[in-house]
Amino acid sequence: MQIIEQSHTIIRTEIVAGIGFFDGVHSGHRSLISDIISTSRSRNMSSAVITFRNHPREILHSDYCPQLINTFEEKIDNLSETGLDYCIVLDFTPEISQMSAFEFIKFLIENYSLKCLFIGYDHRFGHNRSEGFDDYVKYGETLGIDVLQAKMYIPEKNHINVSSSVIRKLINEGNVSEATQLLSHPYALQGYVIPGYQIGRKIGFPTANIAINNPQKVIPANGVYAVKIIVNREQRYNGMVNIGKRPTVHSDGETCIEAHLFDYSGDLYGQYIEIQFIARLRSEKKMNGLKELTDQLQKDKEHAMNILLNSSIPC
Template sequence: MQVFCDIPENPPRACVATIGFFDGVHLGHRCLIEQVCEVAAVRGLASGVVTFPVHPRKVVQPEYRPELLTTCEEKLSLLSDAALDCCLLLDFTPEIAGLSAREFMAFLRDYYNIRALVVGYDHRFGHNRSEGFDDYVRYGQALGMEVILAHAYMSKDVVPGSSAGAGREMAVSSSCIRRLLSQGNVSEAAAGLGYDYFLNGTVVGGHRVGRTIGYPTANLRVNEPDKLIPSDGVYAVRVRVAGQVYGGMLSIGYRPTVDNGTDRSIEVHIFGFHADIYGQPIRLSFVRYLRPELKFDSLDGLVAQLRKDAENASRYL
């Protein structure tokens, strides 16, 4: 996938594209991208997406914290797996934000050679977002740009307590996945994402209590401050470090048994791993929520619970 970070001096190959922030590059996004690729194949054009390195809302509201599912780098990596020919990484400046829908479409045609635009079923663009699909079609006809309405990806949502296979069809969205992660429901979030939610970061020094009780941990400092951290609790995770993948159990929270104060920690015990990895990059992929964070009366009580957590995590892994 060719990535255009700036407006090219010469317009790229004519393409079919769609527009969006694509946070998480979840199954709904992938369904939309598949439709772009199908239209491109029929039309004999390149396939592409137009996306933004920074959340557009941060441009108009600098204080906004988006709680990202993916950083820009992570998003580009996921998009590169989607068989697209190109990604147009567009800075969402105040000038871009001030364009009307028609002006924005003309900009895409003139500078990026977009000849067909696949519009998500609920997507709106332009500075006031008051126009809809029929308006886009009319503008496209005037600009020589075909506008195509995409169909939504629908996921089977199993209703708790229902019989096997029962449920309701639900559209997958980034906001829905954020809500699931904020509740600790990482397994349902993975069903919408199409992969296990992950955090990338660096191993940093901690309090080193874990090694004294037989469960040494690596403490994670997340690379992106706007990245969403799932809710406090203990999780079964997969850990990528030093080019290998291991199982592990992860704790997010304030370590109440050892009085961690207001310092929220993300620490992982990696099964069967004993190397010194301070300062090294690490990826944690969430597989299953195990339990909430608990305060124990003694370290012995904590160790007994950690033994159960390790057994439960291993079962899910």
């Protein structure tokens, strides 16, 4: 997949494209992308998505703080796995926000050889999002391109209408296993290991305290999770993670993300870690002292190992 970040970049073939922010690159997005690719091949054209580096609402509302499923880098990585020929990346600017849908389609035709545009079944674009699919079709006819509407994607297993907002809600609630089903890949957080309180080391459960490197990422609900952990993008481990305020031991009240890696020994300070969430084991709760905490952590570890050993996601 070729990434295009500049206007007037020469694309030597006409393209079939879809527009969207594509947060999560979830199964609904992948269904749309599959339609784009199959249509492009049948027409002997190239396939593309048109997306934005920044969330449009950040420009439209200065106080808006997005909760993202993907960082920009994750989104590009996920899109690159789909078989697309191009990913056209735009900066959402005040100038773009003022474009009507007609003006935006014309901009895409003039700059990126757009010949066929796929619209998500509920997607609207253009200034104030005031126009709908029938309008887009008329604009396409005027400008000489086809405008097609993608079908609503509802998985057979759970019959949930897949959307980024539904997945964010699931993650916020701690339902990471269902979020994974809708994403088609585990939800993940990335960051660096920083010094912590080192209580876990004293009770036989040393933990890595993680500072997340993107404050806009959605943090799962407080609790204990079975996870896959990747250290420095190479070494893979099973483990468990606690997200919460550490009520059993001294805490400053801030939410901490602490990872315990199974079968690992060594110094992790300063290391880059990716946490892939597989399942939630339990909610956070206060124990009556370190002995009860240790016993509970042992039960959590056994529970997590059982889940992870039966997980289809490789460690």
